[in-house]
Amino acid sequence: MSTAPLLEVAGLDVDFDGRPAVRGVGLTLRRGEVLGLVGESGSGKSATALAVLGLLPGNAAVRGSVRLDGTELLGLPERELTRIRGRRVAMVFQDPLSAFTPVYRIGDQIAEAVRTHQDVSRERAAERAVELLDLVGIPEPALRARSFPHEFSGGMRQRAMIAMAMADDPDLILADEPTTALDVTIQAQVLDVLRTARQATGAALLLVSHDLGVIAGTADRVAVMRDGRVVEQGTVDDVFRRPREPYTRELLAAVPRLDATRRPRPGSGEPVLRVRGLTRTFPVLKGTAFRRRVGTVYAVDGVDLEVRRGETLALVGESGSGKSTTLFELLELARPEGGSIELFGQQPGTLGKAAARALRRRIQIVFQDPMASLDPRMPVGDIVAEPLRTQGAGRAVAGRRVRELLAQVGLDPADAERYPHEFSGGQRQRIGIARALSVEPELLVLDEPVSALDVSVQAGVLELLQRLKDELGLAYLFVSHDLSVVRNIADRVSVVYLGRTVEAGPVDEVFAAPRHPYTQALLSAVPLPDPELERKRTRILLAGDPPSPTRRYEGCRFRGRCPLYAELAEEERKRCAVDVPVFEGDGVACHFPRVRSVV
Known part of the structure; x- marks a missing residue:
């Protein structure tokens, strides 16, 4: 690895319509190095x-210095920046669907990236696109290039985006949250x-x-950002083991860990x-x-499924x-x-209207997106009181209960007069929890x-849920x-694959x-926020994506991705192909x- 910096960022400031977003950021990145930028x-x-490549929107004002191999990028004419983009610096975006042009085939778009910076024929560019798709693990690359x-x-889109980034052998790849929207097994593939x-x-x-788990297992160095500034940077081992800044320590402490010790x-x-x-x-x-x-x-x-009183059962599986x-x-x-289905000893669908x-x-629900689940036109007090009013509670009773509930979830009772947009994401989720608790489920x-919450906010909400469960004797069905x-929160876990x-x-x-083997793959794919442990772990990478739920599968529906299946004897594989594994109680639906241990 060369010691001369490939990328030097100094005194970088970014404002959006006069509002500061980045202040005084300084970074260096050497050839072959991985720098993790977290926050x-x-x-x-x-x-x-995005400022490095000049990809910020028109309302952004950028100041400072961004040098690539000694060449200043800030202030370069668009024509010169275009020559650098893709050829020397490539970008992998967070949302690959919006980054690809929907009306052109994947292979054509990758071939276009090749021809933009290389003097090759259309035929050779098309061949190179197929080679790149094959390199990033796209099955049947020649066929899928036409998709x-x-x-x-x-x-697959994210892998295709990485293939496009590789098209011209760049010196630097910028990857902006490339695994955020992906299942943990697919995240492992993309990494x-x-x-x-x-x-x-x-x-x-x-x-x-x-x-932080992704950074721990991937980066050589890490820079931690807060409120537009880099508050700490260093080698990944130093920052994770011996963080100097209180904010970094708080961030690491808030991360839920797969290897946590907690008695269910x-x-x-x-x-x-x-x-x-x-x-x-x-129906299709x-x-x-x-x-x-x-x-x-x-x-x-x-x-x-089975959930007992006072228990948290987690339901897990891929999208x-x-x-x-x-x-x-x-x-x-x-x-x-x-x-x-049996709820509290009763079978839904057989009951009269009153029952x-x-x-x-x-039984009540807390939704994933707190903003989408709260009516923006209603004050918080009315939102929390709505289930109570539906159950026939009077306005005075509902008002008293709302104040109690807001205090119980860590909000000020005076917040009842405010509207959802006036709260942070974590506070909105607390409102959703208060609403769910209003009828004493x-x-x-x-x-x-x-x-949908930042890690520090997430930790507070999880702590609140655990406290409420203990205080109120609740049972939770927790999907994640x-x-x-x-x-860190469940007592028992149920793993589902392709609806089973x-x-x-x-x-x-x-x-x-x-x-x-599916549970083993899920657990092995979860990164730990500990560089030393991450380097020692063995990943079980599943082949491809989950199969389509529009087909009925004979035998074990996991066998097409199962790492164990290839190791079985012929007679054992026949059993997997014909017989559906049976699940009974707390157990496992697998023939073999x-x-x-993968944690």
Whole structure:
């Protein structure tokens, strides 16, 4: 690795319409090095990365110095910047769908990037596009090069974006939150592809991320940003092990860890919720004037759950695994399409109107996006009181209860007169929790309740949820894709894959000794905010994306991605291909389970 800086940023200031976003940022990056730029929302990290390539919007004012191999980039004419973009500095954006042109094929767009900076024929550029797609792990690259962006999954689009970044062997790759919207298994694939890109091109990497685990396992050095300034930087080992700044220490302390030690507290007594063999399908329709059914989506195809009083059961799995559909099937309080649901000993769909109304009071939900779930036209007091009024409470009773609830979730009772837009994201989620608690439920359904929050805010909300559960004796059904969060709040965990439960049990047992290869892959893909431990871990990279839920699969539906399947004898593989593994109670739906520690 060369000691001469490839990129030097000094005294960088960025204002948006006169409002400061970045102040006095200084960074250096050497050839072949990975610099992690971390911070919470609004810290200025993305604005810093975009300023390097002159990609900020027109209302941005940029001052300072950005030098690439000694050449000043700030103030360069657009024509000269265009020659540098892609050829010497490439960008991997957070949202690859918006970065690709939707009306052109993926292969054509990558080939265009090749021809922009290289004197090659169209045929050679097309061949190079296929080579790059193959290098980043796109299956059947020659065929998929003819696909349009919307025909790729999120993980495939991000890999294609990395392929485009590699097209001209750049000296520097800027990656702005490249894994934020991806499942943890796909995130592991994309990070592996970024490593491949660096090895193939020898490029330095500026990796912008809010995920300290990702930075711990990828970066050589790290710079921590807060309120537009770099508050600490150094080697990844020094900053993570011996942080000097109080803010860095607070940030690291707030990160939920997969290897946390916490004793679960299983519930007692009869289950408040019992689900057996739940199924739910949706039609695939085609046509406009005359719509006809051309297929079926098997969204939920054999989910089993049990939640006891005072217990937190986490429901985990990749996007499309059926988690959210399962939740909404429970909340419908209707007869399920297939299987059975039992809430507090009663079967929804068999109850009269009064009994169903009473049952609905006993189960409430906290949504993933607190802003979208709160009516912006209503003051907070009315929002929290709405379930109470629906259940027949008078205005005076509701008013007293609202004040109690706001105090209980850590807000000022006087906030009842304010509107949702006047609160931060964490405060809005506390309002959502207060609303859910207003009718004194016994079971709370929590749908990704902290996924939209910064890590420090997330820690406060998780602590609040744990306290409320203890004080009120609540049961939680906690849906999350973040297994580190699950380890820190759940008592038991249920893992679903392609609409079917594959493993369940006490969270400490499942995380310490997972038996299903899918659970093992999920856990191995979760990064730890500890550089030393990350370097020692072995990743289980699953092949491709989850298969389509529009097909019925014989046998084990995981076998196409299963690392264990290839190691089995022929007779064992036949069993996996024909027989559906059976799930019973706390156990594993696998014909050949093997315990493997991955944390």
